[in-house]
Amino acid sequence: MNKDFTFTVKSTLFDENYNPSENTRITTNFANLARGQEREQNLRNTLVMIDNRFNTLAHWDNPKAIAMPSNLKLFLLK
Template sequence: MANSAFTFTIKRTALDENYVPADNTRITTNFANLARGESRQENLRNTLRMIDNRFNSLAHWDNPRGDRYAVELQIVSVEMSVAPGEETDSFPLIEILQTTIVDGQT
């Protein structure tokens, strides 16, 4: 009888200016594309600043200078392996972004 068990692995990667996409990250992943090439850190820095600015502009009622909040992002990746314990590679199933809002005042 064949072993048909699956195992799943969850990985978390900080999406910040030091992010480097894994070799098996799809080329259609927007954040991975920002993190490739000569201007990768500048691209990531600008994108993350844009996200922070946009969030701060929406939270204007207690944020008169527009700099109270920061948005931290993590890439959560789920991989699946068929026939665990054997010499098989896992493959990516899904990647999602987990957001955390950091309040610089409190």
């Protein structure tokens, strides 16, 4: 029995310019943040929270508490 299959991988940067595609499920949290009039501010606030949390968790590796930004990508497999 042959169970081969093919798929494609696409990625997009998750930043304040993130814009979900039209076929993104409405229940996707990242997509919900990126919709509406306040979309850019919502995304900025979310990225600040993520950066703060990552920096808090990495205190053992960052004893001087130097703020380090995170870069996030969203992946789509079809």
